[in-house]
Amino acid sequence: MPGLRKVDRLKKLLLILPCDEEMEGLLDPESLAEEMNDPENWVFARSDPRLCGPDRSDYIADLVKETEAQAIIVGGPSDRTHGSVWRQEASLVGIPPDRVELVPLVQQCIYVTDEKDAARRRAKIMIESALARVDTGIDRAVERVKAMQAVLVIGGGVAGMQAAWDLADFGRQVYLVERTGELGGRAHQLSRTYPTQDCKPDGCCPQSCRDCQFTPRIDLVTSHPLIELLLESEVRSVKGGIGGYQIEVHSPETSRLLEVGAIVVATGNVMFDAGEMGELSPWHPDVISFLELEKLIDWQRKEDRAWEPLRRPSDGKVPKNIHFLQCVGSRDEHHGTIECSLVCCTYAVGQAKDLKDMLPDATVAIHYMDMRGPYRGFERHYLEAQESGVLFMRGRVVEIEPDNGNLMLSYEDIDIGEPVTMEADLVVLSVGQLPTPGTAELAQMLGVPLDDDGYIGEDNTTYSLWDRRGVYVVGCAAGPRGIRYSVRDGREAALSIDAVLRRTQIELADNIAEVDDERCVGCGQCVESCEYGAVTLEERTDLQTGRKYRVAIVDPRRCWGCGNCHATCPSTAIRLSGFSDDQLVRQVELASGGHR
Amino acid sequence: MTAEERIEEPETMDEVPEEEKEEVEVEAKAETETETFEPSIVGILCNWCSYAGADLAGISRIQYPPNIRVVRVMCSGRVDPQLVIYTLLEGADGVLALGCHPGDCHYQSGNLEAQEKFEALLKVLRHTGMDERFQYEWVSASEGARFAEVVRGFTDHIRSLGPSPVPEDDIARFRLRAALREVSDFRLRWLIGRQRNIQENGDAYGQESDREKWDLVMDKVLRDQFIRAQIIERTLEGPASVEDMAEVIDADTVEIFRHVQRLRITGRVAIAGHRGHSPLYRATGVEAE
Numbered sequence: 001m002p003g004l005r006k007v008d009r010l011k012k013l014l015l016i017l018p019c020d021e022e023m024e025g026l027l028d029p030e031s032l033a034e035e036m037n038d039p040e041n042w043v044f045a046r047s048d049p050r051l052c053g054p055d056r057s058d059y060i061a062d063l064v065k066e067t068e069a070q071a072i073i074v075g076g077p078s079d080r081t082h083g084s085v086w087r088q089e090a091s092l093v094g095i096p097p098d099r100v101e102l103v104p105l106v107q108q109c110i111y112v113t114d115e116k117d118a119a120r121r122r123a124k125i126m127i128e129s130a131l132a133r134v135d136t137g138i139d140r141a142v143e144r145v146k147a148m149q150a151v152l153v154i155g156g157g158v159a160g161m162q163a164a165w166d167l168a169d170f171g172r173q174v175y176l177v178e179r180t181g182e183l184g185g186r187a188h189q190l191s192r193t194y195p196t197q198d199c200k201p202d203g204c205c206p207q208s209c210r211d212c213q214f215t216p217r218i219d220l221v222t223s224h225p226l227i228e229l230l231l232e233s234e235v236r237s238v239k240g241g242i243g244g245y246q247i248e249v250h251s252p253e254t255s256r257l258l259e260v261g262a263i264v265v266a267t268g269n270v271m272f273d274a275g276e277m278g279e280l281s282p283w284h285p286d287v288i289s290f291l292e293l294e295k296l297i298d299w300q301r302k303e304d305r306a307w308e309p310l311r312r313p314s315d316g317k318v319p320k321n322i323h324f325l326q327c328v329g330s331r332d333e334h335h336g337t338i339e340c341s342l343v344c345c346t347y348a349v350g351q352a353k354d355l356k357d358m359l360p361d362a363t364v365a366i367h368y369m370d371m372r373g374p375y376r377g378f379e380r381h382y383l384e385a386q387e388s389g390v391l392f393m394r395g396r397v398v399e400i401e402p403d404n405g406n407l408m409l410s411y412e413d414i415d416i417g418e419p420v421t422m423e424a425d426l427v428v429l430s431v432g433q434l435p436t437p438g439t440a441e442l443a444q445m446l447g448v449p450l451d452d453d454g455y456i457g458e459d460n461t462t463y464s465l466w467d468r469r470g471v472y473v474v475g476c477a478a479g480p481r482g483i484r485y486s487v488r489d490g491r492e493a494a495l496s497i498d499a500v501l502r503r504t505q506i507e508l509a510d511n512i513a514e515v516d517d518e519r520c521v522g523c524g525q526c527v528e529s530c531e532y533g534a535v536t537l538e539e540r541t542d543l544q545t546g547r548k549y550r551v552a553i554v555d556p557r558r559c560w561g562c563g564n565c566h567a568t569c570p571s572t573a574i575r576l577s578g579f580s581d582d583q584l585v586r587q588v589e590l591a592s593g594g595h596r
Numbered sequence: 597m598t599a600e601e602r603i604e605e606p607e608t609m610d611e612v613p614e615e616e617k618e619e620v621e622v623e624a625k626a627e628t629e630t631e632t633f634e635p636s637i638v639g640i641l642c643n644w645c646s647y648a649g650a651d652l653a654g655i656s657r658i659q660y661p662p663n664i665r666v667v668r669v670m671c672s673g674r675v676d677p678q679l680v681i682y683t684l685l686e687g688a689d690g691v692l693a694l695g696c697h698p699g700d701c702h703y704q705s706g707n708l709e710a711q712e713k714f715e716a717l718l719k720v721l722r723h724t725g726m727d728e729r730f731q732y733e734w735v736s737a738s739e740g741a742r743f744a745e746v747v748r749g750f751t752d753h754i755r756s757l758g759p760s761p762v763p764e765d766d767i768a769r770f771r772l773r774a775a776l777r778e779v780s781d782f783r784l785r786w787l788i789g790r791q792r793n794i795q796e797n798g799d800a801y802g803q804e805s806d807r808e809k810w811d812l813v814m815d816k817v818l819r820d821q822f823i824r825a826q827i828i829e830r831t832l833e834g835p836a837s838v839e840d841m842a843e844v845i846d847a848d849t850v851e852i853f854r855h856v857q858r859l860r861i862t863g864r865v866a867i868a869g870h871r872g873h874s875p876l877y878r879a880t881g882v883e884a885e
Contacts, residue, residue: 078651079668080643107654113662122662129665449704511670521782525789529673531704562703563674567713570785579669584679591665592686593636 009135010099013069014045014127015060017052017076019106026110026119029075036127043131044069057092064093071099071134075127078104098137098510098578101130129587136582138575143508143556147243147501148261152177154235154442157185158483159475160266161216162490163497167264168226170498175258176221177230177249183218185268186476187483189291191298194350195381215487230256238263238445241534241557242470243506262470262497263446265456266490267439269476272329272336272432280328280429281400285314286407287427290324290347297354309359312426315405319362319426322355323409324348325397326368330432337432339453341480344430345372346381351428353385365391367411375482395420400427433480446471447533447558455479470557472497511561511578513554519573522550526565526574534558535565635689635754639664639747640679642672644702645736646694652740660744661751664692672696672732673706677717677779677788680730684721685772687762690729690754694746697734705792707734712791719815720779723822723846724771728757770844774825784821787814823847824855828864828879835868835876 014036016029023029033047044067050059063069072090074082079102087097103126113119149172153164156178164176176183187193193212221227233251240246247258271289274282281287288296292313300310312319326344329336348366356364371382371392386392397411407424435454443450448471450456456473474489475481481489500506513535515526526535537550552574554565563576575581641647647668653660669675672695683691693714695707714732721727731750735743761768778784791810798804826845830836838856842849856877859865868878 078647080648080651104651104654107651108666109654109662111654111657112659114659118662125665129667452699523786525786528793529709529789531706560703562671562706563669564671564703564706564709567674567676568709568785568789570782570789572780572785576670576674579674581676581679584667584669585682587667588638588640588679588683588688589686591636591638591667592683592688 010070011042011068012044012071012073012131012134013060013063013067014043014073014131015051015063015075016045016047016105016127017074018047018049019052019076023076023106023110026114026116027105027123032075032120032123036124057089060089061093064095069095071095071101073101073103073127073130073134075103075105075123075130077102078107080104096142096510098140099134101134103127103130125590129590132586132590133583136580136586138577138580138582140510140512140577142510143512144505145241145243145508145557147504147506148245148259149173149501149504150175150258150260151262151264151497151501152235152245152247152258152260153264153266155179155185155266155268155475155477156183156221156229156231157266157268157475157486158187158215159268159477159486159490160185160264161218161221162487163264163266163472163474163494164227164490165216165221165224166491166494167497168224170494172226172498172501174227175230175249175260176227177233177235179232179234179267181232183221183229183231186291187215187486188218189294191294192350192354193483194346195375195377215483216490235442235445238447241447241555242500243557245470261501262472264490264493264497265442265446265471265473265477266475267436267442267477269433269455269480270436272434274328274429274431277328277335279399280325280397280427281402281407282429284400284402284407286312286319286425287400287429288313289429289431290344290351293351293428297351310355317425318359320359321406321422321424322352322359322362322364322426322428323397323422323424324352324364324366324428324430326366326430327396328429328431329434330430331369332432337434337453339432339480340372341430341433342372342374343480343482346375346378346482348428348430349373349382349385349390352390353381353388356385356388356390360389363391364389365393367393367395367397367409369394369396400424433476436477439477444533448473449531451479453479470500508556509561511563511576512556512559513561513563513565513574513576515552515554516573516575517551519571520551521571521573522552523570524550524552525568525570526552529564529568531562531564532558532560534560633755633759635663635751635759636687637664637690637692637747637751637754638667638683638688639692639694640667640669640672640675642695642702642707643668643670645696645700645734646672646743648737649694649735649739649743652737653743654740656740658741658744660747663751664747671701671703671706672710673701673703673713675710675713677713677720678776680717681721681772681776681779684726684729684760685762685769685776687760688729689757689760690731690750692747692750693730693732694735694743695732697736700734700736708792713788716788716791716814716818717779719818720775720822723819724775725768726772729754729760767844770829771826774822774829777829778818778821778825781821781825784817787817820855823852824859824864827852827855827859827877828882831865831877831879832882835878837871837874837876839874 016033018024018029029047033045037045050056072095074086083102087100090100105123109122110119151167151172151174153160153176156176164174168174230249230251233249236250237248243261245260249256249258300308309318330341352364352366394414395411397409399410401408407427408421409424410421413420443456448456455478472493474493475486522537524537534555535552538553539548539550541548563579566574566576675693680691695710701707718727721730733746794805827841830841838849838853841852845852865877866880868876
């Protein structure tokens with residue numbers, strides 16, 4: 001173990017918060033502060049009700065001035081809940097975040113035991129541990145990186161377009177990379193969007209649904225002077241981290257290197273291919289997905305504006321028995337995904353109602369497990385469909401067999417509790433949604449984690465780390481969601497990115513791995529242990545001997561500060577500031593009871 | 597048991613046969629010890645799951661023995677086997693490492709990396725006889741009750757084991773020092789670090805690895821390394837013959853001699869002189885930890 005530093009290095013201000021009566025009763029913060037107060041060893045302990053009051057900032061400023069404290073230890077709340085609050089408080093008096101330590105006296109001391117003596121002993125040990133942590137910490141200047149102001153948006157669906165448009169509106173240069181030849185994504189393949197009670201499809205609305213005014217308009221995005229559109233292009237490599245990414249983008253004839261400060265991932269997702277579910281006869285021309293139905297409806301409308309009845313693909317007959325199958329390749333353990341796609345119930349109900357309006361004599365049925373409509377207005381939508389005569393049949397269809405030009409459906413009706421077969425002449429599958437192929441590769445390039453279901457993870461618990469990533473996942477790239485939520489995602493990402501990049505300098509978090517060049521032998525174990533691609537090997541040449549050697553380097557913008565590399569490094573050449581060996585060793589020494 | 601009761605005991609003990617008397621005395625001693633013995637337990641908790649679980653246990657007012665002294669790390673993957681052995685060497689009666697459940701790691705796979713390290717560490721500790729004093733568990737942020745249960749269970753377990761032998765027992769300290777030396781070794785750390793990758797992706801030749809076989813190999817490697825580390829520790833104390841080493845090392849002289857020869861070849865021990873016909877060895881090029 002590296003040498004220990006037992007000297008009292010910093011002047012420490014210990015604030016014991018008189019949180020509540022229980023705290024008062026069990027610990028008596030004032031006398032505890034008196035006991036811990038040790039000016040000779042640079043521990044200045046205070047406990048005062050003002051610390052919990054509105055003018056605590058002034059009080060703390062006075063204390064810091066009086067004691068010349070260089071570190072603050074707060075006894076009371078947990079780092080998990082109040083860490084950011086107290087680090088902010090400390091920053092007001094010029095104390096860096098890595099010199100703020102929280103001792104969870106409330107959560108891990110007074111609530112744990114009723115005995116006064118035991119609580120007090122425990123509190124003292126916890127406080128001493130925190131004091132030692134601060135004293136043995138590594139002084140690190142807060143690292144700041146310059147923020148490039150341009151932004152890359154990957155994916156030109158509604159979420160990506162919205163993000164690009166908003167960012168361009170804020171005056172930022174935006175590169176919008178789209179894999180296909182046109183913008184719009186899946187939303188623009190739909191003839192209508194649901195629920196649409198307030199929309200009038202008969203021509204009152206000046207826009208067609210695909211150019212709905214609530215989704216970003218392709219022509220506006222295309223013509224915006226600050227949006228550079230890169231169609232039929234793909235991201236090939238990503239280097240750097242927040243504030244400064246270097247991105248290689250391949251376009252049909254050229255390859256470009258873009259420099260941006262943040263990245264919006266709006267790569268969407270793909271529909272489950274029912275081809276693998278042979279029992280549903282997916283090869284049959286009259287078994288179609290809901291997107292194909294959209295195309296049929298669309299084609300019908302385009303060819304003849306008089307709303308001619310829909311015709312089925314196989315022989316052009318007007319279908320009389322139309323059946324919708326929900327949850328094909330979703331909520332299924334064997335095919336597709338076990339997750340719900342969130343939009344298909346809303347969508348199938350809408351399509352069924354439209355078909356029923358179009359063909360009043362036809363039977364239109366929806367086979368479902370549960371009706372799930374995570375939308376405002378869904379219930380009204382659902383009720384309208386029921387009133388218009390759409391049949392809702394609860395149960396999963398297990399087989400579709402072609403029979404004499406038509407299709408025979410076998411399923412168990414849960415409401416009756418019996419197996420049933422019925423005839424259909426058009427079957428529409430509501431297929432599940434899966435991550436876009438290549439998501440894993442993209443995530444690896446970006447240094448962001450994938451969730452269990454293969455989508456790029458949504459970061460909902462770690463708002464404090466949000467800045468550090470510089471990667472914002474929006475729309476269906478983060479999992480299935482409806483159009484309006486995708487659009488809102490794009491808008492939110494644009495706002496967050498603008499707020500972060502506006503600072504021009506980005507402060508990186510304080511616990512980051514550092515490599516000791518002298519000790520590193522370039523074995524590469526750390527590179528493998530890092531999930532975020534923050535550690536790489538760099539080839540260097542010894543100037544005297546000309547010998548080439550490799551050494552690990554950490555990109556602080558990508559490091560998440562977990563310390564895995566630190567514990568893994570065979571030559572103990574990596575050190576995680578904030579949780580260095582010095583700190584942990586001192587802590588365990590105190591905790592072990594100091595027998596030796 | 598109070599002092600008064602103990603004074604009274606001899607009178608009744610006269611009628612008890614000799615062997616049984618001894619047993620009763622031992623039991624009585626053990627009882628008084630466990631009653632007064634408050635173990636020092638070091639809990640190394642990951643920030644995202646277990647530390648939050650500890651907070652939740654408190655907020656839910658679930659009481660648990662206050663013996664556990666918490667050291668927070670960001671991820672259980674940060675817990676170096678060195679640190680655990682060092683803690684035991686410092687006299688802690690038990691070390692408890694807690695992380696997120698597999699699949700829940702805030703950093704994707706830190707806990708899986710930790711598990712590999714901990715499993716190897718347990719094997720190392722088995723040689724020192726201290727493996728019962730280290731335990732790792734998964735506790736999520738929502739498992740306040742489980743946190744308390746784990747802490748309670750481990751504290752009771754350590755109570756039943758009694759105080760750590762480290763402060764009094766020279767051999768226990770010697771073995772732990774050797775274990776610390778063992779897990780600080782570059783090659784062993786490299787091997788432990790590679791474990792998970794080799795298990796998941798096969799070795800450098802693309803061959804799949806069989807966990808059982810791997811464990812057998814690891815057992816052998818760890819035993820050999822432990823003996824070598826002990827040889828180095830022993831020879832650091834002063835020149836020692838193979839017989840001297842066999843007094844403190846749990847291996848026969850033939851095996852020890854074989855390892856001494858290996859260490860001589862790699863230049864880590866050298867002959868320092870002779871006692872009678874036995875050569876004495878000393879450590880070279882290594883420092884005491």
